[in-house]
Amino acid sequence: MKQIIENMVRAAARTAAAGGMLPSDQVPDMEIEVPKHDSQGDFSTNFAMVSAAIQKMAPRQIAQALVANMEPVDIIEKIEVAGPGFINFFLRPAAWHPVVDQVLAADDRYGASDFGKGVPVQVEFVSANPTGPLHVGHGRGAAVGDAVANILDFAGFRVSREYYINDSGRQIKTLGTSVWFRLLALAGRAVDFPDDCYQGDYIRDLARQVLDREGPDFVNQKEADAVPVCARYAADRILGEIRQDLTDFGVTFDRWFSEQSLYDTGRLHKTLADLKAAELVYEKDGALWFSTRDFGDEKDRVVVRSNGLTTYFASDIAYHQEKYERGFHRVIDVWGADHHGYINRLAASIMALGKDREQFQVILVQLVTLLRDGKPVQMSTRAGEFVTLKDIVDEVGRDAARFMFLSRSYDSGLDFDLAVAKQKNSDNPVYYVQYVHARIAGILAKAKDQGLLSDTDFRKGSHLSLLKTSEEILLLKIMADFPAQVEKSAAFCHPHVIFTYLMSLASAFHAYYNRHKVISDDQSLSLARLSLVLAVKKVIRNGLSLLGVSAPERM
């Protein structure tokens, strides 16, 4: 549609220049956009304003000259010059009717595109340490990462979802120590539980399991031998629960990547060798430093400590290098906002190893503040005081939780009030959208009872010209806009664009529903309207599915 109008404008500019009504035939960087108000037409262009400098004429005069030389195509009802020099195009209802057939034909692919041109993209998200259950913050990251992956996939990228398991290093050792000490206490030994260990009840449960498994003699092991056993067992169990919680949240991964495997396969070693060969590292104070400063970082970073151990940063460099070697052209990491200080060094290392800055992107998800009756809930993983993702899914449901997490830009902090989210009835926006789907399902069921529906009825589209009320035209316009919204959402990796879109489509439908009867004595009109609402139902479903939210037939 925009293309048609742009072509008309370009043609008019040529004609006007040839006829001497415009000094120049130069076409500037104009935009065809959808105005905010109905009174400003269906589309408008700023051609005249951006041409003022070139043409050396007042914008309104340019606009008049252009309109005088325009040959409107048949879907155009009228063209006006307005405001400072906008040219507004008003379309006939018939211009919008084809969208119904487009939706019905494309079905669950309506809105999909080849925008991404099959470029392989990896989205790595959640990647929580297997030292405790997932909490609310992880939930938001999971919802965002999964939705971004869905949207990119729908927009024509080749997407792979990955979870990076930090199963090596100090936190895992701390986990093992925590379990070990709880285990000793269970066995009746007098121990001082270290302050820097994890204190949650789940540690006690794990200790009990290890004790049952290993037998009573296990307490006589040396700490150095026992801790790794505890650590491995605990990490495996916790990871299994994380996986289950994510599955229950509707999130699955194509691959779970182990940090430890970077050591085991020699990948990390190879990366360090590469860095040395490329002279990107140097020794100072007994440690090995990466000159990330040369690539935009504030300072250089240590990759091998003076005690000989590699840093977490070193694993991350190897891991990301490995990602690109697997063929991903773009890598997107979803992180909590508290890790933002880490972006520059990782980006620096990626650029140092020969990739473009654009190939690496971090989605920073701002903090979730969990509230209960308006008051913040204090949380600490170490102290074992937190509301888990599982708790939330159990309480408010998967759909409501996901919709809530995606309701606003991840650039903003989010207040998640359990008391409000628990209300399973009115206030939750997810029901507002799902209700549209269920309502339409009800209408279609009724139509079927009355024998109004058959497969062929929807294909012909011959009755669509009967759709001409303002509410119907609005629905058609909004549906026609869906592919563009998906593309925008994909281009910026912003799932909330889909949220906002769904709210506006739902609002338009509810208004229509209250004003007009879909099924009436007029069979042709009924068929046209049934086609319309069936299309709406499909678009709602497609949008919800991008956010990982179900579209129920009944509620």
Place this chain on the structure above:
RNA sequence: GCGCCCGUAGUCCAGUGGAUAAGACGUCAGCCUCCGAAGCUGAAAAUCGCUGGUUCGAUUCCAGCCGGGCGCACCA
């Protein structure tokens, strides 16, 4: 001190250069003999944090302030 994110109605927020700043919650006034009222219609409510700059045009871009959140390890 340095860096990142955010300042838009009483509250939560959408809006990456355009014409009258969108929606939700809350408030007020209405709508079910009729396809699901988890819905709809209407009203009141915003000097878009402040000051400059770029532009024909700035809530949007730039700079500097002010306020809030989060980071600044040879931890992960």
